[in-house]
Amino acid sequence: MALSDSSYLQLAPDLRMCRLLNGMWQVSGAHGAIDPRAAIPSMRAYHDAGFTTWDLADHYGPAEDFVGAFRRALAADRGEAALGQVQAFTKWVPPPERMTRQIVEENVAISRRRMGMDRLDLLQFHWWEYAHPGYLDALAYLGELRDAGQIRHLALTNFDTEHLDVIVGRGIRIVSNQVQYSLIDRRPEVQMAAFCQAHGIRLLNYGTLCGGLLSERYLGQPEPGRAALTTASLGKYKPMVDAWGGWALFQELLGALKQVADRHRVSIANVAVRAILDRPAVGGVIVGARLGVAEHIADNARVFDLRLTDQDRGEIQAVLERSRDLYQRIGDCGAEYRR
Ligand SMILES: NC(=O)c1ccc[n+]([C@@H]2O[C@H](COP(=O)([O-])OP(=O)(O)OC[C@H]3O[C@@H](n4cnc5c(N)ncnc54)[C@H](OP(=O)(O)O)[C@@H]3O)[C@@H](O)[C@H]2O)c1
Numbered sequence: 001m002a003l004s005d006s007s008y009l010q011l012a013p014d015l016r017m018c019r020l021l022n023g024m025w026q027v028s029g030a031h032g033a034i035d036p037r038a039a040i041p042s043m044r045a046y047h048d049a050g051f052t053t054w055d056l057a058d059h060y061g062p063a064e065d066f067v068g069a070f071r072r073a074l075a076a077d078r079g080e081a082a083l084g085q086v087q088a089f090t091k092w093v094p095p096p097e098r099m100t101r102q103i104v105e106e107n108v109a110i111s112r113r114r115m116g117m118d119r120l121d122l123l124q125f126h127w128w129e130y131a132h133p134g135y136l137d138a139l140a141y142l143g144e145l146r147d148a149g150q151i152r153h154l155a156l157t158n159f160d161t162e163h164l165d166v167i168v169g170r171g172i173r174i175v176s177n178q179v180q181y182s183l184i185d186r187r188p189e190v191q192m193a194a195f196c197q198a199h200g201i202r203l204l205n206y207g208t209l210c211g212g213l214l215s216e217r218y219l220g221q222p223e224p225g226r227a228a229l230t231t232a233s234l235g236k237y238k239p240m241v242d243a244w245g246g247w248a249l250f251q252e253l254l255g256a257l258k259q260v261a262d263r264h265r266v267s268i269a270n271v272a273v274r275a276i277l278d279r280p281a282v283g284g285v286i287v288g289a290r291l292g293v294a295e296h297i298a299d300n301a302r303v304f305d306l307r308l309t310d311q312d313r314g315e316i317q318a319v320l321e322r323s324r325d326l327y328q329r330i331g332d333c334g335a336e337y338r339r
Pocket of ligand 1: 022023024025026055056157158178179205206207208209210211212213215216232233267269270286287288289290294295296299300
């Protein structure tokens with residue numbers, strides 16, 4: 001492995017992950033075309049650089065099939081034992097309907113088959129409608145499948161603190177909750193992070209680079225119009241920037257991040273990721289990878305050597321203090337999916 005030991009986290013006693021996960025929403029087709037002939041070798045490049053953990057979902061286009069193809073190629077070249085170094089964290093995002101054991105088992109079986117895994121490493125569960133109690137049934141059945149060896153660990157995505165509390169109160173063991181968390185969107189700091197810390201649950205975070213907006217590419221640039229938001233990520237996070245404080249304040253944040261980055265000879269993206277990795281309860285940050293189209297392997301590897309100082313944090317905080325409170329405007333984690 002090319003990354004140091006501190007780049008990894010023991011998410012559970014039997015599950016070690018890289019703290020910077022490779023996000024696969026970017027292969028879904030909503031971020032430009034992806035060619036499988038380039039994507040699978042690109043996955044090998046990430047893996048060989050030490051980025052061994054993948055975040056994906058049942059509905060990210062061919063993502064689960066890519067993991068299957070990647071694992072087959074790796075096993076053919078290096079033997080089955082090499083698969084022990086790969087972690088694939090998928091999601092199940094069912095419609096909010098009645099959940100039976102059969103429905104749950106059939107859907108888990110689809111992911112296991114597509115990825116070629118007898119046992120899923122981590123199954124992150126999403127639920128669209130809290131008013132429909134089916135999520136508690138689904139989680140109970142998922143727990144049974146975990147105990148039967150089909151899933152190593154159960155996790156959630158986009159659950160708010162209130163419903164995470166309900167789930168934990170039912171005695172359902174959850175190792176992580178995946179939420180949006182960035183210097184722009186700091187809603188997890190209001191109550192989610194403290195709850196997770198108190199219950200030994202880790203946050204896995206997305207949107208930390210705002211689809212690439214938090215990078216040199218946008219420093220000193222005029223506000224991008226709709227046509228310039230060419231990936232689904234950019235389309236998702238630009239409105240967050242608008243709600244947070246707008247383009248002029250965002251430029252001030254980029255300026256502050258650039259100053260910090262220059263002091264450490266790293267990139268704006270490195271500082272934006274490190275700032276979130278250092279926050280309480282955070283297990284990892286997921287960075288989207290447009291496999292075979294654009295890669296930032298060498299740059300993102302620098303995150304692990306970066307140590308932010310009080311001065312760095314102070315300069316960033318001075319800008320954040322002038323932003324709006326997204327918790328007040330949107331609600332707790334995941335509220336944007338349930339309006
Ligand atoms: N649970 C959920 O509801 C949910 C929602 C959204 C995302 N996610 C997960 O989170 C992952 C991350 O996706 P995201 O949409 O949040 O995007 P993101 O990670 O904020 O942004 C990804 C983009 O950032 C740019 N980038 C990466 N490293 C960089 C670097 N070192 N310097 C400059 N630019 C860099 C790349 O742009 P270019 O490709 O243009 O170079 C990349 O496509 C997804 O793949 C998915 O796994 C989950």
